[in-house]
Amino acid sequence: MPGIIGRKIGMTSLFTPDGKSVAATLIQAGPCVVTQVKTVEVDGYKAVQVGYGDKKEKLANKAEIGHFKKANATPKVKVVEFKTEVEGFNLGDTINVDLFEEGEFLDVIGTSKGKGFQGVVKRYNFSGVGGQTHGQHNRARHPGSIGACSWPSRVFKGMRMAGRMGNDRVKVQNLRVLRVLTDKNLILVSGSVPGAKNSFVVLEK
Template sequence: MSGLIGINIGMTSIFLKNGENVPCTIIQVGPCYITQIKTIENDGYSSIQLGVDDKKIKKTNKSLFNHFKKAGLSPKKKLLEFRVNKISNFILGNSININFFKEGEFVHVKGISKGKGFQGVIKRHNFSGVGERTHGQHNRLRAPGSIGAGSDPSRVFKGKKMAGKMGKKNVTVKNLKILKIDSDQNFLILKGSVPGNKNSYLMIQKKEWN
């Protein structure tokens, strides 16, 4: 298995042994429970489904409630799937805690980035705009300008950088170093920042060395 599910607690900074102060992110990891085991015979591939955070029964529909009941677990808020090579190492309903990771390892963190809403080209694509109010340019400072020729091709090409919704996309930040592990509180302290808001769910995967 490659990883676990975590919750973004927030950012802080810590001092290393050499006195360097580095920014880091605190992530609460697990305990994650095995809610489903998929096999090549039944599903065409082998993987395990992990769940985290208890969910109220009255907010769970019948099909999902029975899904968790098969594993002998209470309903979970977040479910994610991880590919595995040997499913014989896992038992349905068991938990996997933060000791799955080790200090000094590198991980990839995947999450949904913060939503910025509808933004213009200056903020969304780092356009420079006109720059100065010269020659009567009183309302063109943050405008996108021309978006294409007229007669030929008589259309706007796909992928043109224009205003639109910004953020709220799947983002993966790679090669974040595990600085410290707090097993008592299930805290994973990573060097650097991760995508998403506070209290958002994250997929934390071990780096696979070639």
């Protein structure tokens, strides 16, 4: 199985055998249920659909209830597809955090924190126009010039300007697995993981 779904718990630190403190993120990964096995004959491609987190049945529509009932599972909050070989996977199979081993590397996909509408200083690390002399009393955090006048008489596409920041799909690669607690479905990975606390993340090998 190439991956599993989890929920970000928070950050902590671990000490390595040589005495160094390493920042780590605690993730509750699984248990996940195989809710659908897609084949080339039926769906046109091979994939395994996995569900995580129980959802109240009254919050699910009839289509969802029927879909998860085929796998003898309750409605799930988060569903993710992994494109992989489907041999060996059956509806209702459980995938746990023991999928990963200490010392190996994985990728984590999450949704970054939303920052709302932000200016160029926060969004792109602009330094601002400069000092407040010569009558510039309200230009400190403004973007400055965004183009010429007679040519091109427009603003080029892709100009770095103020706008919505965050709330994007972010993938962080090559995070080392520091510890796996199979009895509690917890995994500790080195470094930071995108998203707020209790947000869903996808762990890929």
